[in-house]
Amino acid sequence: MSDARVRIGMLGAGFIGQMHSLAMRSARYTRLQPAIEADLVVLAEADAGLAREVAHRYQWRHTTTDWGVLPTHELDLFINAGPNHLHRAACEAAAQAGIGLFCEKPLAPTADEAYDIWRITVRHGVLHRCAYMHRFIPAIQFMRRLVREGELGEITNFRSSFLLDMSTDGATSWRFDRAKAGAGAIGDLGSHHIDVARFVVGEVVRVSAMVASRHEGANDDAAVVTAQLDNGALAVFDVNRVSPAHDLSGRIEIDGTRGSVAWHMQRLNEVVIRKPRQGARTEFVTRPEHPLEGFWLPGGIQGSHPLGWNECFAHQSRDILGLAAGQLTESPAATFEDGYRVAQVVDTVLEAANTGRSIAVDYRPSPAAATVSGSAADR
Ligand SMILES: NC(=O)c1ccc[n+]([C@@H]2O[C@H](COP(=O)([O-])OP(=O)(O)OC[C@H]3O[C@@H](n4cnc5c(N)ncnc54)[C@H](O)[C@@H]3O)[C@@H](O)[C@H]2O)c1
Structure with missing residues (x-):
């Protein structure tokens, strides 16, 4: 099978732009076939020195400080790794040029903007995915399988906390600026776990906060949200971005009538399973037959590595x-519909906190579309 190649332009060489550069390069080295080469064509970054440094490290071919001049006719995929307030304009430009879109989370500072981005991409019929990366953690996929296969019985509770310490950023970062970021901790950290709840258990239908x-x-620096999911399960989301004792702490626990499963980000490859009257057992998920087994090296031949x-x-x-290469049709990745829905939950959380009420999440309908693309091959 011959290799495929995807030509990429990206906005932003900050924390996550560097991560995507590394990850796109390493994705070439999977055992999955065909091999797909990420051709890192052009990096748009306002800080010219940073652009040069990151381009050199990850072998981007060109840099520019102006994302508005990206040579879209030479690209298959646009990665939007800029601050939240730049997601809409840059995604719109790429969608108009007919390029596939992979946009960072949260999709936009507000649900209105997120809906607009979804609507525009649907109108142009381009590939759209939002970077809710927890969906690609083997333990999260494992938990999803347990829930879907009924191992835990009927799901009654989803419990999460996502805590870290951004105090050194102080108010200097765009993340603390409502106009640029939208919500604070609940939009930045909480959005990840809200998406996990949707991915693993079900849609969020009502919140108080x-x-x-x-x-x-x-x-907001911190939020505590109680919610109801569409299967009737109760959910709690506890987020804090100025929690000095927590360098990075992400916990998720799902309880059902026949069992419970818990995961901690710092023990990435393990879940703790509890069954009635059997106590707790820790299960290592990256053993042979784990959800992404075979992605890197053959599982199990030399033991099971984390x-x-x-x-x-x-x-x-x-x-x-x-x-983007038209090689996949099924994908666990969040679409812009997911990105919009999470943004709608986050906006409703802020409204619930401001009013002290419990509020049903009012999702807008899918934008009418002639084609909603699953891959670049559909373009
Ligand atoms: N998926 C995840 O786990 C994850 C993790 C961190 C950040 N994010 C998301 O990624 C996005 C970026 O976050 P970050 O942490 O990388 O932020 P960052 O501040 O580290 O990087 C943003 C970069 O964009 C550049 N930039 C700003 N305006 C620009 C412009 N007009 N033209 C070109 N470049 C411009 C900045 O110079 C900076 O280098 C945000 O949406 C954030 O929520 C996602």
Whole structure:
């Protein structure tokens, strides 16, 4: 089978732009066939020095400080790794040029903007995926399988906390600026776990919430949200971005009538399973036959080795490359519909916190579309 190639332009060489550069490069080295080469054509980054450094490290062929001049006719895929307020304009330009879109989360600072981005991409019939990367963590896929196969019985509770410490950023980062970021901790961190709840258990239908901020004039630093999912399960989302004792702490626990499964980000490859009257047992998910077994090296021949965060990003990259190359039709990756729906939940959380009410999430209908693309081959 001959190799495929996807020509990529990207906006942003900050934290996540560097991660995507690394992950897109490494995605070439999977055992999955055909091999798909990420051709890193052009990197648009406002800081010219950073652009040069990152381009040299990951072998981007060209750089520009102006994303508006990307040579779209030479590209198959646009990665939007810029701050949230740049997602709409840059995605719109790429969609108009007929290029596939892979946009960072949250899809936009507000649900209105996120809906617009979804609507525009549907109108242009281009590939659209949103970078909710937890979907590519083997343990999260494993939990999803347990839930779908009924191993835990009827799901009654989804419990999450996502805590880290951005205090050194202070109010200097765009993340603390409501106009640029939209919501704070609940949009940045909470959106990941809201998407996991949707991916693993079900849609969020109702929320109530309290939020707190330690920075004058900034968006929320912390939030506690209670929610109901569409199967009736209750959910709790606890997020805090200025939690000095937590360098990076992400916990998810799902309870059902016949069992419970728990995961902690710092023990990426393990889940703890509880069954009635059997206590808890820890299961290592990257053993042979795990959800992404065979992606890298044959599982089990030399024992079962753990995977890391970078590899989970590469799982996501290979999936996006496969879609853009027309090699994949099925994908666990979040679409812009998912991106919009999470943004709608986040906006409803803020409304619930401001009003002190419990509010049903009012999702807008799918934009009318002649074609909703699954891959570049559909263009
Ligand atoms: N999926 C994840 O796990 C994950 C993790 C971190 C960040 N993110 C998301 O990725 C996006 C970027 O976050 P980040 O942490 O990389 O931020 P960052 O501040 O580290 O990087 C953003 C980069 O964009 C550049 N930039 C800003 N305006 C520009 C412009 N007009 N033209 C060109 N470049 C411009 C900045 O110079 C900066 O280098 C956000 O949407 C964020 O929520 C996702």
